[in-house]
């Protein structure tokens with residue numbers, strides 16, 4: 001494969017100016033594995049501790065003694081690390097630059113000093129409304145600065161935030177509020193994206209009907225749109241903010257005190273509440289931000305994700321702010337008002353590092369080079385990517401067209417569960433190969449195993465596991481520690497199973513090949529096929545559903561649903577649309593099936609298990625190689641599916 005052999009060596013200039021060169025990486029990585037105790041205690045110095053830890057990792061992945069702790073005896077406050085400690089040296093430096101949806105509206109800038117005031121004020125509003133340390137606070141917000149203030153305000157007072165992506169439906173929001181028993185929700189009147197308005201407060205109202213735990217809703221006025229306020233439950237943020245102070249002491253937190261919950265999809269059941277704690281998570285976000293992006297003081301960093309996802313948590317907020325960086329927050333979408341928007345923002349705010357997803361690149365690439373070339377992009381020095389495997393074609397477009405051949409492309413592999421980057425090149429240390437996430441971060445011990453768990457050496461391919469704990473690792477599934485163990489540590493005993501497939505080449509470079517479970521990756525968003533199936537079977541006309549992913553040029557994967565209707569119900573185009581809209585309403589627009597095929601029955605084994613392998617092949621149109629169908633209870637089912645496949 002010619003694509004995979006093409007190598008982009010570290011430019012001499014980067015060898016000189018990068019913080020870590022090839023030798024530096026080997027030393028750093030070697031020490032992190034050989035002597036993790038002293039390595040991590042030394043790394044811990046990058047944070048500002050109220051009480052510095054004397055214990056680094058204390059963990060075991062074995063069932064009999066299963067536990068994961070980092071820096072347990074340390075005390076700190078995460079928000080103070082992201083704000084207060086920079087005030088003396090960088091108080092006037094910009095912490096957040098906010099770019100609105102509409103390019104004709106003014107951007108907003110907050111210096112660290114102003115961020116301190118805003119976060120303290122928000123924290124005092126939360127306190128005034130009864131939020132206490134350990135309470136769960138749901139944040140359902142558009143990409144406005146107040147979303148950042150809300151997150152950091154929770155961290156400041158020790159409340160556990162649970163950010164729910166503003167694209168999720170009221171049903172999905174209600175499920176997440178209920179799962180973590182969250183009495184508080186912070187939202188805005190409306191959100192704006194690509195010139196459209198999203199009725200966030202109305203969605204919270206609809207969610208509240210199904211989420212009895214919810215007691216209080218704090219509403220930020222973002223657009224001035226008309227919303228209903230429920231007496232005794234809803235308050236306007238700006239009303240309460242008038243009467244509180246803009247100084248608020250930072251709560252002393254243990255390193256292992258929970259910082260946040262973030263729901264993510266797995267292969268079974270409802271979304272899991274991934275729990276991250278304070279010290280280890282922040283250390284990981286901060287260290288990986290500095291290493292992978294070679295962050296240097298004064299640089300402007302733009303992660304074009306949404307704070308509703310882990311990428312937004314770790315690389316819009318916690319990582320960059322812990323490092324005293326200037327972080328850009330963008331309210332809108334990449335292609336509105338036109339396909340030049342991203343590059344215009346880069347020029348407008350003189351962005352040095354841009355971090356985005358392959359799906360956005362593929363969508364913009366389809367618009368041709370002109371919208372890019374119409375802008376300067378001279379401020380860019382580094383480009384990052386995350387969320388799904390990047391195809392070499394998109395990689396090269398990013399490198400050649402966006403970066404004008406000057407900027408390293410840093411492909412970062414990681415997960416909600418890992419807190420931050422796990423495998424990624426360091427720009428001054430590693431030659432790049434398009435499509436490879438290159439080498440592990442310090443402390444990360446990746447192994448490739450076969451189905452039986454045998455560790456495969458050298459150049460090989462199999463399932464990716466991580467053999468040692470790292471500080472940014474999730475600590476549990478909220479309220480379901482057993483599910484945490486079963487999901488991640490039972491498949492390959494003693495190891496964390498990533499659910500990703502992976503290849504390692506002769507240079508020891510890692511190539512992530514995609515999920516090996518029933519999770520699909522649609523436009524860089526992780527979706528459990530089981531969730532979509534559950535939504536479909538909730539419909540009164542649906543008897544059974546099976547959902548698979550199939551390759552999609554822009555989205556990476558598209559959603560293909562097979563639906564068996566109840567007897568007596570006739571398939572129609574109208575019903576097909578109704579069912580697609582139904583999923584959209586139950587979960588959110590990102591879960592809308594791209595294709596929906598009516599199937600009188602589904603291919604099953606004699607024991608009744610749906611054969612997804614076959615469904616995937618049919619969806620892909622790869623019907624000549626369906627493999628062994630002899631184990632099917634009724635092989636003729638397949639012929640019907642093939643004949644009625646949706647192109």
Ligand code: WTA
Nearest residue numbers: 386387388389412413414415416512515526
């Ligand atoms: C996939 C997003 C290939 C992978 C940070 C993983 C990637 C899942 C990459 C986690 C990458 C993420 N190359 N695949 N650079 N980054 N993935 O939890 O399948 O939303 O398991 O975290 O995205 O998605 P999540």
